Amino acid sequence: MKKFAFAAFLVCFSVSLFAQDIKLPTPIKTGGAPLMDVLSKRKTEREYTGAELDKQTLSNLLWAAYGFNREDKRTVPSSQNRQEIDVYVVIKNAMYFYDAKTNLLKLHKKGDFSEALGQPHITSKAALSIVYVANLDKASNRQAAYTDTGYISQNVYLFAAANKLGTVARGSFNRELLPKMIGLTDKQEVTLVQPVGVLK
Numbered sequence: 001m002k003k004f005a006f007a008a009f010l011v012c013f014s015v016s017l018f019a020q021d022i023k024l025p026t027p028i029k030t031g032g033a034p035l036m037d038v039l040s041k042r043k044t045e046r047e048y049t050g051a052e053l054d055k056q057t058l059s060n061l062l063w064a065a066y067g068f069n070r071e072d073k074r075t076v077p078s079s080q081n082r083q084e085i086d087v088y089v090v091i092k093n094a095m096y097f098y099d100a101k102t103n104l105l106k107l108h109k110k111g112d113f114s115e116a117l118g119q120p121h122i123t124s125k126a127a128l129s130i131v132y133v134a135n136l137d138k139a140s141n142r143q144a145a146y147t148d149t150g151y152i153s154q155n156v157y158l159f160a161a162a163n164k165l166g167t168v169a170r171g172s173f174n175r176e177l178l179p180k181m182i183g184l185t186d187k188q189e190v191t192l193v194q195p196v197g198v199l200k
Contacts, residue, residue, distance in 0.1 A: 022105035024058060024103045024104065027060045032162050038162045039161075041162075042157050044166075047125070048122075048199065053128065059103065061156065061196065062089070063103075064159040066100060066152050066155075067103075078144075079139070079145075079147065082139055082144070084134055084144075085132055086134075086188075088108060088131040089128050089129070090113050093110060093112055093113075095107075095108045095182065113129075116177040117129055117174075118170070118193070119172060127165075129193055129196075130156065132149045132191045133191070135187065136188065149192050164199060166199045167197070169193075175190070
């Protein structure tokens with residue numbers, strides 16, 4: 001009986017330990033608005049309702065941004081296929097790491113990231129903020145890392161335009177505080193912050 005109780009405790013402990021990760025549904029990779037229509041609607045939007053995204057939309061968004069569309073290739077190109085960008089997602093008072101292979105948002109850190117993200121009049125009403133981090137020890141060079149970030153950001157813009165969402169690419173985050181809050185090394189660098197929200 002004691003062994004059973006201890007085993008049950010271990011199971012409950014394991015579940016609670018990882019319960020704050022977000023398992024995303026399988027992304028829907030077909031359909032959607034025609035490309036030319038989406039390009040016509042693509043623009044920067046800074047005013048959102050504050051509403052959250054449902055898990056399916058969140059999964060589709062992140063896959064479009066930086067998911068795998070082949071065994072070892074992403075939805076965006078990268079210099080020499082280094083795939084040196086990591087994607088973090090801030091939702092409410094928590095930051096998650098996007099694991100595209102397992103389609104999982106892994107809880108990275110809890111806390112208030114509003115000061116680090118900057119421009120709270122924008123980020124406070126966004127459903128989420130995507131934070132792009134370059135691993136400079138993997139990148140062919142720093143310029144390539146910033147270029148590759150641009151590809152991901154544009155995919156987010158196109159997804160937003162196709163799904164009546166708004167987004168804005170921002171370089172005006174707190175460049176000292178945000179890396180510290182994430183816990184980056186001297187070989188990692190935040191390249192861009194991109195809020196996404198439901199349009200008013």
